[in-house]
Amino acid sequence: MSDLTGRAKELDAADELAAKRAEFVLDDVVYLDGNSLGALPANVPDRVADVVGRQWGALRIRSWEESGWWTAPERIGDRIAPLVGAAPGQIVVGDSTSVNVFKALVAAVRMAGEGRDEIVVDATTFPTDGYIAESAARMTGCRLRPVVPSEVASVLGDRTAAVLLNHVDYRTGRLHDLPALTAAVHAAGAYVVWDLCHSAGALPVGLDEHGVDLAVGCTYKYLNGGPGSPAYLYVRSDLQPRFDSPLPGWNSHAEPFGMRPEYEPAPGAPRGRVGTPDILSMLALEAALEVWDGVSVESVRAKSLALTDFFLECVERYVPEGAVESLTPVAHEERGSQVALRCQGADAVMKRLVERGVVGDYRAPDVLRFGFTPLYVGFADVERAARVLGELLS
Numbered sequence: 001m002s003d004l005t006g007r008a009k010e011l012d013a014a015d016e017l018a019a020k021r022a023e024f025v026l027d028d029v030v031y032l033d034g035n036s037l038g039a040l041p042a043n044v045p046d047r048v049a050d051v052v053g054r055q056w057g058a059l060r061i062r063s064w065e066e067s068g069w070w071t072a073p074e075r076i077g078d079r080i081a082p083l084v085g086a087a088p089g090q091i092v093v094g095d096s097t098s099v100n101v102f103k104a105l106v107a108a109v110r111m112a113g114e115g116r117d118e119i120v121v122d123a124t125t126f127p128t129d130g131y132i133a134e135s136a137a138r139m140t141g142c143r144l145r146p147v148v149p150s151e152v153a154s155v156l157g158d159r160t161a162a163v164l165l166n167h168v169d170y171r172t173g174r175l176h177d178l179p180a181l182t183a184a185v186h187a188a189g190a191y192v193v194w195d196l197c198h199s200a201g202a203l204p205v206g207l208d209e210h211g212v213d214l215a216v217g218c219t220y221k222y223l224n225g226g227p228g229s230p231a232y233l234y235v236r237s238d239l240q241p242r243f244d245s246p247l248p249g250w251n252s253h254a255e256p257f258g259m260r261p262e263y264e265p266a267p268g269a270p271r272g273r274v275g276t277p278d279i280l281s282m283l284a285l286e287a288a289l290e291v292w293d294g295v296s297v298e299s300v301r302a303k304s305l306a307l308t309d310f311f312l313e314c315v316e317r318y319v320p321e322g323a324v325e326s327l328t329p330v331a332h333e334e335r336g337s338q339v340a341l342r343c344q345g346a347d348a349v350m351k352r353l354v355e356r357g358v359v360g361d362y363r364a365p366d367v368l369r370f371g372f373t374p375l376y377v378g379f380a381d382v383e384r385a386a387r388v389l390g391e392l393l394s
């Protein structure tokens, strides 16, 4: 037994979150792709069966009221709120992240008002955010300024309307400084929209504490909501009366069943809704969120950093020198919950890793991505993943 195998055993034995693993459906595969699609929480299948069989099958239309379908978007938003540091009443669940980026960004530009005609966007962003920012800029008559996050502060000014940023970079795993960037955007008199896809459920976000204006995120990564589970939109409570949605639908109407021809927005978080919620996915997500009972995001963050530190150490030990280069920052304050390794032939290497029971993913052109979900990844998994990678690259 190598000393790293021994260390992994000790770390697993001391892990306070280890028991959570039993709440997921897992096998002997090392699953390091929870930053793309979280594993299945074990309580979800029975819940979905109940939603389909009883709520839909037996109660049918009555379930909109009696099974709480109508209020699910806000109720589940409040369930996500503590995970991202938000008080209740500010998050609504529904639609995809892409759609919520659109709502938030256009609403931010509308809040900024006359004379502010620039949208700043992270030039290294996940592509969908960039595409939507470009379209939102065209629609609102703004100029789009793509810049790398380290240069955002230097381009802000009295023409900046809105800034769209990622909390954690999807490719490198770099964690951006949300408090400092939010403060800089506010100092310029503009509004910030944060994309939390790669941070929510992996590390503390502190939306209220840092005065974030608007935020969006998906629920199928670290929140384990399932493939295509609905995203969420955060609108800070004092901004809600000014949130002018570019997608006003009957679900965000003050009186949805009044069937009135003129639009009057609902107060509060429901103002971010659009059309009929995707109930099956939404209630699967609600069940999935129960694994967070009794878990603090701080303990998840502590384990996440320990996992990524240990992985980097194992990679250094097992992988031949020069075969990979880590793109993920070493400093804890700059690291999310994934490790990205640049590697020649990364696509083929990942395929071989998967064949050997280690699942991460590949991002073009040459990146191996490994996501560490503290609720179900253990230190022995980490050691095995690095050892197999080392064997493949030797």
Ligand SMILES: Cc1ncc(COP(=O)(O)O)c(C=O)c1O
Residues within 6 Å of the ligand: 096, 097, 098, 099, 126, 128, 129, 166, 170, 195, 197, 198, 218, 231
């Ligand atoms: C940072 C980021 N933003 C947006 C998206 C797209 O989200 P959706 O497919 O829910 O629109 C993703 C998807 O992985 C993402 O990683």
